[in-house]
Amino acid sequence: MKTIMILMFVGLFLFFETEGASNISNIVVRCKYSKKNELLMANCHGANGQKLKTIPDNIMSEVQILKLQTNRIAKLNNRSFVMYPKIKELLLSDNVVHTIKPGSLSVLDKLELLDLSGNALYEVPAGLPKSLVHLNLNMNPIKRMDQLSRAVGLQVLKLSRCGLVKYPALDVMPSLVELDVSGNDLLNDLDPVTLAATCRLSWLNVTGCTTLFQRPESRCRCLSAVKWTRNHNIQVFGMPPCPVANGTSVANKCTAPTALHKTTALFERCMDEWDRRNTFRWSIGLWLVIMVAIVTVPMYVRWRNQRGHSKIVRAILPSTSSTVFNVRHESSRKYLFFYM
Numbered sequence: 001m002k003t004i005m006i007l008m009f010v011g012l013f014l015f016f017e018t019e020g021a022s023n024i025s026n027i028v029v030r031c032k033y034s035k036k037n038e039l040l041m042a043n044c045h046g047a048n049g050q051k052l053k054t055i056p057d058n059i060m061s062e063v064q065i066l067k068l069q070t071n072r073i074a075k076l077n078n079r080s081f082v083m084y085p086k087i088k089e090l091l092l093s094d095n096v097v098h099t100i101k102p103g104s105l106s107v108l109d110k111l112e113l114l115d116l117s118g119n120a121l122y123e124v125p126a127g128l129p130k131s132l133v134h135l136n137l138n139m140n141p142i143k144r145m146d147q148l149s150r151a152v153g154l155q156v157l158k159l160s161r162c163g164l165v166k167y168p169a170l171d172v173m174p175s176l177v178e179l180d181v182s183g184n185d186l187l188n189d190l191d192p193v194t195l196a197a198t199c200r201l202s203w204l205n206v207t208g209c210t211t212l213f214q215r216p217e218s219r220c221r222c223l224s225a226v227k228w229t230r231n232h233n234i235q236v237f238g239m240p241p242c243p244v245a246n247g248t249s250v251a252n253k254c255t256a257p258t259a260l261h262k263t264t265a266l267f268e269r270c271m272d273e274w275d276r277r278n279t280f281r282w283s284i285g286l287w288l289v290i291m292v293a294i295v296t297v298p299m300y301v302r303w304r305n306q307r308g309h310s311k312i313v314r315a316i317l318p319s320t321s322s323t324v325f326n327v328r329h330e331s332s333r334k335y336l337f338f339y340m
């Protein structure tokens, strides 16, 4: 590990010596290495001088935190990160990213945090890895979000100031707990049906959504959205007051049984999906326990047998190892039989 690092530094130094005059060398030299919480961090933050236009291909391959903020990177393709499979945090804010090819991010199967705020993305990138926990897409003109549900582990989603017209839920997202849609002043409605798709949400920021529930006819939806967030313990920041009742019009009655049915059904589908994902994890855990038992119990029994043989006590007691086993390890017995 250390030798690799030293070799890399020597390599970088030689590269700098030979290519000193070109812009590429500046790029190399600008990445500074350090440790953050035991993780290797490369800081290639574009300062006042040269800006990176592509992902450099000569960063240390062990890099775990890659900082590339304030550069001029526009595109990511399936070769961009192929050399850096250990990245856990990728910071690409304030670039000009408009195209992310599907294979770009899927190679990063350890990626947990992705910051793409302040770019030019029209859609949520395809191929988001399952490991992703935190996605920041603030200040992108996002129009399409159908790839969002692929990020099955996503817990925090930031979509502040994205010009959103609709609440971002196209399919159930049971892992999501924190959603920031603040500063989307075109977002005028928050339907409980869409809220139900994020069934485990506990934190929602709608601060600065200045048109939210402003129309008088939004009153009922507003009331039911408020009720939904209260019943499901969603902490909402910046929710405007619901429009007041307007005369004796039909809209004041606020009964929509079909919508309620739809909302409940979606909520249940989301919770089922959550259970399914966790049952899967549980079953893997259980299988691991069983495998360990299969391997260790016979070894333990043999060890006891051998120890037992060396004892004189054993000659007196006619009991065999299997009775000892039966008495002391009732619960593990079936695994042993399974093994045999």
Ligand SMILES: *[C@@H]1O[C@H](CO)[C@@H](O)[C@H](O)[C@H]1NC(C)=O
Residues within 6 Å of the ligand: 022, 023
């Ligand atoms: C290096 O950067 C300067 C200024 O940005 C630019 O004019 C020049 O063409 C670049 N040279 C190469 C080899 O890219």
Ligand SMILES: *[C@@H]1O[C@H](CO)[C@@H](O)[C@H](O)[C@H]1NC(C)=O
Residues within 6 Å of the ligand: 078, 079, 103
């Ligand atoms: C990368 O993308 C190109 C097209 O852009 C494609 O031809 C190639 O097969 C891809 N490589 C991998 C490893 O996916």
Ligand SMILES: *[C@@H]1O[C@H](CO)[C@@H](O)[C@H](O)[C@H]1NC(C)=O
Residues within 6 Å of the ligand: 160, 182, 183, 205, 206, 207, 208, 237, 238
């Ligand atoms: C909600 O969003 C606004 C605007 O983006 C921000 O200023 C505020 O701090 C956020 N609220 C919380 C509780 O984070």
Ligand SMILES: *[C@@H]1O[C@H](CO)[C@@H](O)[C@H](O)[C@H]1NC(C)=O
Residues within 6 Å of the ligand: 216, 217, 246, 247, 249, 251
């Ligand atoms: C009452 O509601 C109707 C339509 O629902 C709207 O046209 C009218 O402007 C509202 N009146 C007030 C005082 O808000």
